[in-house]
C-alpha cells in the first residue's frame with residue numbers, strides 16, 4: 001500500500017536516517033559495534049524512563065493513583081529488557097573486551113548523566129555525582145535542575161498522605177516497587193558482567209570496578225517506598 005501524503009512513512013516517523021547515521025554501527029570492529037550500540041540503546045531506554053517518571057509524578061500530584069500506576073507500568077519491563085542487553089555483552093571474548101576497554105580510556109557508563117537523572121528524579125539524591133568527571137556543562141546543568149525539582153518519592157508521599165483510594169494507592173506502590181526491583185536486578189547483572197570481564201581490576205572511570213557496582217546494587221531509587229514495608 002502507498003503511504004498517503006498526510007501520513008509520513010515508517011522511516012521518516014522514526015527519523016531512521018539520522019538515527020542510524022548517529023548510531024555506532026559503522027565501525028570496522030563488529031564487537032565494538034555491539035558494545036557501543038548497546039550503550040546507545042540503554043541511553044534511549046533511560047530517556048523513555050525519564051519521560052514516564054515525569055508523568056508518574058504529574059499523575060500523583062493530580063491525585064490520580066491509577067494513572068500514575070499506568071504510567072509506571074512499563075518501567076519494570078524496560079529495565080528487565082536492559083538486563084537482556086547485558087546477556088548479549090557477556091558473549092564478548094575477554095580479548096575483544098580488553099581491546100575495547102583500552103580504547104575507552106577513562107570513559108565509562110559512570111558518566112551517564114541520564115542514569116543519574118533517573119536517580120535524582122526518583123529521590124535518590126547523592127550530590128557527589130554532580131562532580132563526575134566527563135559530564136558536559138549541559139549535562140551538569142540538567143542534573144542541577146533535577147535536584148531542584150520535586151522528586152517522584154515526594155509526590156508519592158504527599159499523594160498517600162492525602163488519604164487516597166486504597167486500591168489506587170496499592171497499585172501505585174506495587175508498580176513503583178516493581179520498577180525499583182527491576183533496577184536493582186539491572187544493577188546486580190551489571191556487577192556480575194563487570195566481574196566477568198574485570199575480575200578484581202578497577203573500572204575505566206577509576207572505581208573499584210565490580211566491587212563498586214556490588215555496593216551500588218544495594219541502592220534503591222525510591223528508598224521511602226521500601227521503608228513503608230518495614
Ligand code: HEM
Pocket residue numbers: 038039042043089107108109110111112115190193194197198202203204205206207208209210212213216
Ligand atoms: C562489558 C560491559 C560493561 C562493563 C564491564 C561495565 C563496567 C562498569 C564499571 C566497572 C563501572 C564502575 C565505574 C568505573 O570505574 O568505570 C560501571 C558503571 C556504570 N555503567 Fe557499566 N559496564 C558495562 C556495560 C554498561 C552498559 C551497557 C551500560 C548502559 C548504559 C552501563 C552503564 C553504567 C552506569 C549507568 C554506571 C554507573 C553505575 C552507578 O554508579 O551506580 N554499563 N560500569
